[in-house]
Amino acid sequence: MRYGLPRSPSPSPERQHTRSSSTFGVQSDSESDPDGPYTDSDTESSVSSLSSDSFCYDSESEVPPPPPRPKREFRSPAERRHAEETVAAIRLRTRYHDPYEEWEKQTRKDAFHTARKEQSQTRTETFEQHTLRRSQELQHLGAVHAQQVAEVQKHLADIQMRQQEGIRRLTEMWKEQDKKQRDRIEAIIKLEEDKLRAKLEAERKAREEEEARRRAEEKLRKDEEEKKRVEEEQRRKQKEAEEEDKRQEEERERQRQDRLKAEEEGRNQVGMTFAEEDWVHARETLKNLKAGPMKTVKGNPQLKRNWNELRRRITPKVGQLTNDPESIREISTFLFHVVHPSPPLPSDVYFALLSSLSKAILLQAETEVTAEKRSAIPLAQVAALLLGKLEGFADIFFAKLVQRCGGWPIPSVIPSTDSDGSAWSNENDRTKAMGYRTSDGQKESLSEYVMRVSGIMRVYFLILVAPVRQPLDKMFQLPRFWAYFARIMGDARLLDTAVAAEVIHAALDVGGLEARSVWGQQWVKLLELLYEGATKGIGGGKTLGGQSPEGKAARMRVQLEIERIMQAPT
Template structure:
């Protein structure tokens, strides 16, 4: 059931709405109802029509008939509730008022900021206008100065034209005078020249006769001298060749006698000489190429399987970082999934994969370690772990190391014969065995010495870092034990040809940089004696006029690095 509440009569549909401070939800307050009931006259401030005819008729409001007392009481309760509601304090209106105040405050703040911005923009505009005027003034001044300069140049050009005219006039006058004088002088000079030519011709004939006579005598004397010198040079060369052959044969016999004398002692101690180590590594390398890689590459199935596994190694080695987890994960991946999977590879394929693994590690050392020394540390840890866990890998890795660096890992000079005792096929084969790459220039047989030295130093830095790592469970292969560092330095100090090489000096610096301080802790005073020999070779010289690294600019630079490294090791030990 719906109920209506009586409303006051509105004098007009367009009456101005009076703003109330409080919401009444569309109902009149008690005071308004009492005012309406007491007087039918509008207030003095109310709106009035001009005439009675303009007043509209009030709408007829139907009155609800109250039938029972319950309905009457319900209506009264409703009205009472509405009145109580109208007297209730409305937080929303308070919030609305506060919102208006805040909006006004924000608007005033924004207006102030805008005015400041406008003032700044006007200041900037005035500054730009002043700058523009200054630039315009400078440009106008430059134009005026340019105009003045052009007028000055024009005046100077006119003066130069007049001056040149006077100079030409004087020049023509003096030319006529000089021509007359020159004519007379030419006549006298022609007569004197004719007489001189006659005398010179007679003198020339006399000198030519004497010259021919002297040349004939000189030619005869020179022929006799050349014959005598040729005979003397041939005799001297023959004597020197014989002497060199005798000395070489004597040194060879002494070396063989010394090696034969020490052979039993070396055999008992388990030691070898550098040439024997090189031949053994070269023999393993040639066996690997002929009996493993050649059959694998000749068979399509074996080549496909080998290539598939090899392609898994290269990206892993390239992703290596100096992080223990990365080193462990890559090592386990190569060992468990590539080289030693649950389904074992054929022995030939296994050997081929070991060769590819060694080549990948060494190539990574040539590129990464050459650019950044610290890259050798994680690479050496992976190589050390694989050398310890994979069978046959130490021999193959060292053979590939000798292939990439020649005789420097031992160290020794590459002998004039191959491992089978046969002479090299050509110079290119021996250069390749020394570790050199082909040069990009067609007229050069091998790469420059600086590039070769950088590559070999990067690979040898990896090798020295492997020697530095202590074994965990069992002894490593003899070629990868720490005593090889002492043997390597002792051998290179005993060979003067290797010491004078720039590569030898650079590798000595690399060895001391990696193992110098560690070796001092291991061998103590004995290692100090070894460092004294090295320091003497770079400062005083190991022979008269002979120094470590030679006399070239590159060798002197490497020798300086060796000297500084020895001084650093000894300074840290104090």
Template sequence: MEDTLAAVRRRLNHVDPYEEWEKETRQDAFRVARKKHAQESVQQKKARSERRAQEDERRAALHEQQLKEVEAQLAAMNLQKQREEEQLRAQWKERDKQLWQRIDAVIKVEEERLRAKQEAERKKREEEERMKREAEEKKRQEEEKKRKEEEERKRQQEKEEEEKRKLLEAEREREERDRADEKERKALGHTTAFEDWKRARETLKSMKNGPMKTVKADKTLKSIWSAGRRAITPKIGQLTNDQNAIMRISHEIVSIVRPTQPHPPPVYIALLSSLAKAILLQAETEVTAEKKSAIPLAQVATNLLMTLEGFADIFWAKLCQRSGGWPVPIVVPSVDTDGVAFTQDTRRKVLGYRDAEETTAEYSNRVSGLMRVYFHILVAPVNQPLDPIVRLPRYWAFFSRMLKEPQLLESPVAPQVLYTALEVGGLLAREVWGQQWVRLLALLYEGVTVGYHGSEGRLIGGQSPEGIAARVRVQLEIERIMNAS
């Protein structure tokens, strides 16, 4: 035992490097392990703390969310409760309203029933009164209509009788004047207004019943006439205010009407009629719109009147046909040249109206266009004598005859035609007739300002708007002529 113990003691006090190294290694490992353990413990503790904090935050957030959800549910429940309460209150109000509406409807129905009954009774009374009034008014209107018809019939009869009386009086006065001036007139070779009108009427009748009838009945003659007529119309439409063009067109028309190989006499007369008609139709359309277009038209007509034999008679007849008695001038008689009395329609046609619908204003403008061409023909310079019906002395005869015919002066057409005549030839007439023309203008001026034939207030053109306007133009034109140097 003692040896063993001594060995142990020796052993215990012996320092073995390996053992020391192993011991130190174990201690180092232990220390490292303890340090690592301590660090891991700290980390684990820290991680647990963080997880706990995160969990707390999550729980707090969840709690807050759940709290909000609960509050939202409570708010929704409160809102739903309020809505239900409002809905209930609205339903109660609606029920109360419907109840009162039914009550009011019942009351209204009763009131409407009573009102309808009263209204029906009122309408019945009014209808009875209206029917009674209508019956009385109808009776009164029928009586008034009968009375007016009777008055109108009497007035129309009196008017016709007055017109007939005036016409007969004018014819009687004209005949007396014609008889009084017959010797002097025959000595001078002058014609009366009636003779001039008769010339136009008889020429027109003889032309229609003679050459025109013959041409229209013969196909060969009609084809020649139609070809010539178609050639004439465009020539008249091509007129311009150019002397070369006027002379050229005049020669071309003469060549058509009077070719180298003469036409048969009926065709020649028919072509003259078509030529006159073309000139007058052009005057009605173009001259009415533009006054200056009358000048070349009148120059061509003058050239043809100097060249074509018999054209003056036919032109005069067609002019009077389209403008009545104004070219003469004359009050168209109540009977034709053959003694046959005119009807209302035939006399209107003889007066120159185109149709039953043509108004006085339209008629006046158309006649003015025709007469403008005629007056330009009268004042046109010529190098050979023309038929007296288209010579300058007719210009003076026109005014003297107009101022002698009160029935013509009453028409609203009169001042329009007089103005046209003055505008075309007033200055030339002053140069030709001098003081006599001035005296005639004085009478005319008195007629448009004071009254004609010594009757104050009885003005030329009457009181129609057309007559008043034309009368003012006549007055201004006379003043222009008298003031011209």
């Protein structure tokens, strides 16, 4: 692109004058003589005008020949001189250096360079803007394209998922139909196979039954012969064994009777009895209580109403007991006046209330002592106070104690026959006699039985060592503590149970230190024997408590309790 600048008027007066008067120093046609000679310039002007007015021909042959040059007239010396001066002036003019023209030329050149620079800069900026705009457009187009590609891909993925879901449903439908058809075919095949197999099996069983019947008849004949021979041999051996057992039993009974006769006077003087005798006495007391006063009271509406009213006053009062001397004295007095009011109650109601009082104390021991051992202390003190004041309460309380704990208060193994020598009517009766609770024909677990019995026995041992103002019944005196350990240490069947270990631990925890101060070295020897049974084992290597988890835990507590007693200062 070219840029033009307007030509400014010349500041030179001389130039302006020259341009106005004459061109290149020659006078204008207006100043010349109109009748002057015809010059070459006029000829050139004429030719130029002719050339400007000419037109184009189709070929050179159509171009007319140039007009003949007019014959120039002969010039005079003055004319020739004038022409020469004119030519000299023109030459001089062409060699003249005009500063304005140079300035104007340089100005045009600078303007041209400036215009080219600005044009280049503008083109560069425009190109950069176009490039930036193009890159932005490309980025935008790329983002739009990526978005469109993502949408297309998502759409394709949805189509593919729907296609796969359709294929999956069709496949599952086909598999289900194929499975149904296969199952139907297999069922038909199996049915036919079962029919054939049943037929073959029936035939085989018939053959086997025939063969078995034949072998059975033969074996039966041989077994009968062998059975007769074995029965004869067993009868002979059994008869010999029974005779031997009878002889040994008679010998043991004779020795026992001799020993009992020899010790009868001494045992009567100190009031000692055998464990079996204590269990029979407690069992018979319980039976007489149920068959006598309890049956009478429950059968008489008036007595039963009176009994229930007083019984409902006993149970909550026992539950309010705390380990406080004032509370123990107040509740003991209240219970005494309930059971032994003035005027006194009928004998049947009195003994029924003694049974209810015993049951309330023992139930409270089962529920509270298993959770907190110290709660056994006020229960034992209240029981000890009432045992010394209420007539007949000792026998009933001990009978209820044996009912709730089995033979452990004695201690003794429950025999295979009842107290009257008759066989137990069923195993459930013997289970109840052993102190187990039953629910829906199922007896309680060993852990529950151990915790319940140990809680009740802790109350019993606290009664044995409780300080009282007057002697209690022989079953609740301190010598029973020594007799208890002597009996349980002499029966390996008791020591092999988890209950024995837990009960022994409760006894040692309650009265171990007091027994040491009472019986001294004899008690230490008994503890040594008990410690050996807890560590090494007794009676054929059997350890105290057996191998149950409850027995192992109780055995370890017994060891720790014996060590505590032996390390305590005397």
